[in-house]
Every structure is written in C-alpha cells, then in structure tokens.
Amino acid sequence: MRCLIVEDDPRIAADLAGALTRAGFRTEQVADGEAAWFRGGTEDYDLVILDLGLPRLDGLSVLKRWRAEGRAMPVLILTARGSWNERVEGIDAGADDYLPKPFRMEELVARARALIRRASGRINPVQTLDRLVLDLNRQVASVDGRMLNLTPLELRVLVYLAHAGDRVVTPTELLEHLYGDEDAREANALEAVIARLRRKTGPGIIGTRRGFGYYLDCAR
Amino acid sequence: MRCLIVEDDPRIAADLAGALTRAGFRTEQVADGEAAWFRGGTEDYDLVILDLGLPRLDGLSVLKRWRAEGRAMPVLILTARGSWNERVEGIDAGADDYLPKPFRMEELVARARALIRRASGRINPVQTLDRLVLDLNRQVASVDGRMLNLTPLELRVLVYLAHAGDRVVTPTELLEHLYGDEDAREANALEAVIARLRRKTGPGIIGTRRGFGYYLDCAR
DNA sequence: CGGCATTTGTCAGCGAAATGTCAGCGCCGC
C-alpha cells in the first residue's frame, strides 16, 4: 500500500506519515502543488492525502488535473473545520472523501482503509494521444488500433512521456523515474528500452531531440 | 433514483425529503429500525440515508443485517458531530459514507450524488462473464456450464478478479486482499492458488501479463 | 479425542521472458 502525502506543513506531514506508516502504508511526501501533480501523475499510489492550501498550485487544481488526465486513485482531502463549501467543491473536483481539521489519527487511518477498500477495482479511463492509446486498466498500449505487447518497463516509459505531454524529457529524468537514484543504470539501458519500444510502436511515436532528450511525437 | 430516508425526528426527515426531492430523488421514509430493516431488505433503493439513533433497532444493527444479507446499496450514515468512534464503527459495519450533524443540505445532496456515482455498477449476486459464471449466493462458479469444485480461497481469487473486470490485478494487490498485511505469505502461495485454479477452470479464463499481474481473460 | 480428508503453504527447480551490458556503427551538427 503506497500512499502520497501532500502537505506543506512539515509538522502535520510528519504526523500523517507516522500514523500511516504504523498502519502499514509506505508513505511518500511532497510539499507543493506542482510536485504533487507530477508525482501523482507519474507514479501509482493506492491513496493520496491532499491538503488544499498549497504553494505553487492549490490542492483543488491538482486534483482536477489528475482527474482530467484520467488518474483515478482515491484522494482524501483535508479541509479546515466548517468550510462546507470547500468540501462540496472537493467532491465535485473528484475527491473521494474529506476530513475536517483537526482530526484523530485513528479516524484518518480508518477512512483511509475504507477508501482503499471502496476504490479497489475502480476503472481508469483510457488516454488517447492521437495515434497512441494507453489503457492503464489492462496495462496495454496501442498505436493506430494495433496492440503493442509491451513489457512493464516499456509501458512505464510511455506513460511517463505521455504525462509530460509535448515536453522534452531528459534521459537523466527518465532514468531517475525508472530506477531510483540508489540503483542507477548505465545511460545505455534506457537507450535499449527506447529502441525496443520504437521497434514495437513503429516510427512517429517517440521522438529524439539530440542533446536534450525524448518526447512523444504524437502529443504535439 | 429511489432513496430511503431512515430518520425518527419528523422535522429532520421532512427537511431531508425536501432537499432530496428537489434534487431529483423519489424519497420514501421510515422512522424506526425494524421498519427500515424490512424495507431496505425487500425493496431496491439507489441510496439509503440512515440515522443511527433509532427506536426498536439501532441504525448500526440495521446496516449490519443488510450487509449480512448481501444488500449492497450505498448507505450514507448521519452521525452526531464529533463522535468519531461512531463513524469508524459505521464504516466497519459497511457504510459507504457518513455526514456529521448538523450539516448543510447542499452538502448532503453533493455527497449523495457522489455515492451513487461511485456505487453504480456494483456487483450482482450472480455475475456472468462470458464463459464464467459466479454465483455468490451459492458460492459456486462454473465455466461453460460445467461446475467447478472450488475451494474458498480459489473462489475468493476468482471473485476479486471478476470484480476488477478487465483490469490487470497485481500479485501484491491480490495478496493483500487474500491475507491482510499482518499475516503475509510468500508470493509463491498466490502462484500456487492460481495454478490450482487454472487446472480446474481450464485455459482461457485466467490470464497473466508478465510483470504486471493477472486478469480475467473472459471479461474482455 | 484421534484419525482421515481437504485445503493451503512452502520449497526447489525449470524455462522463458525481461532487462542490462557491450561493441560497433551510423548519422547529425558543427
């Protein structure tokens, strides 16, 4: 069970992480909206705890963006006590639950568990990027309607590029995403993956910008 | 959209009925636990609003009885403000959501809508997935009309996969579902179960996507 | 309580798929 905590107050974040870790979650933290959006969009979490007041990009916008991109993981919003309009907005934006501050850690954990129970088996919409279609439910991709038989690593690359949109992604960034910083690989490992991917997708899907990185050709 | 309101205070019940009717629900009301249990158990509702403090039979017991009988409609519990332990109990009893009193009617409606959105497509007592038929009442499964003599664990795997639809389920997720996080098993335990299952179902039912997980072949 | 049958977990080993590494080459941009 992997959980992303989005909270800018380090004290609260630490409390949350503590309670959830004790409850058996693996927790990761980010403290601003931009980072939250990116992490939640590229990694797979079983649960997200989302504070609304965030620097750089507020929580509701983060949530809306995730849902617009088809990310369907359960999200529990932390709201200020009594701000019922915030709650309604949150639900409309695609939140699965909210918890008014202050709250008991026991309750947070109970609701987290319930959310996950409820959310398991939820459907992730498919992403269509011109010729490329990504279906995270079935873990498959297709180009021009032709199924690609992708390996896990290959699919992860494709999903990451898709999330980046038409932005050029540096090899370093991709390497860091695929493997952590701890067990790094040769830069060539990535090139090999890309090569195998291209052999399956055919030309016109993954582009190279010499000296910069890779991008999704069909996303622009 | 048919909604059952279980509430013994006539004023609150009237308010609820008003708001929900304006929101497009057909509402029906009962004021005590016995009546609630009977109505909810014999009629089909899209949503139940359930107060916990009820005469004759308290709300939690009603809910537990419904769930024990296999009634799966979404239930929104009304709790007294701040009684967080009551909320936890409610969730454990099978509630889909709760709302602390007092609350705004706008919020109730928003949450009711969200609940129904979430609950639509919930499992049917007898599921037919192409060649595979699951009967949860009798706890049996059959393929091409041929009965499978499944063990409890095997059936649980099949039901979970069926619930996931055509989604690919990771071994981790399945393991966590079958056993809790507390008494974990070797990953191989699952593989053994799958193997035995496949021997009984024959080929073409449970598929593997190497590196991703398992899926129901006949659900796609 | 004890024995039997069924269910379930563990182990070791195998084969195949996925991934990493390497060496060499082509091609882009200067």
Place this chain on the structure above:
DNA sequence: GCGGCGCTGACATTTCGCTGACAAATGCCG
C-alpha cells in the same frame, strides 16, 4: 570531415512465473 551522441543487434544476466511434490494446517466425523 570529424567527433560524439545515440541507435542497433547480439549476448549475458536477472527476474518472474509455473509446476510438482511435500509439509503443515484446518476441519470433519465417528
């Protein structure tokens, strides 16, 4: 033309999932 980045194919290695046999746990019945 040249230097180097990035691509490619071949090969090595690692990981993953399946299988069959056995052991442990569970449950049932007398």
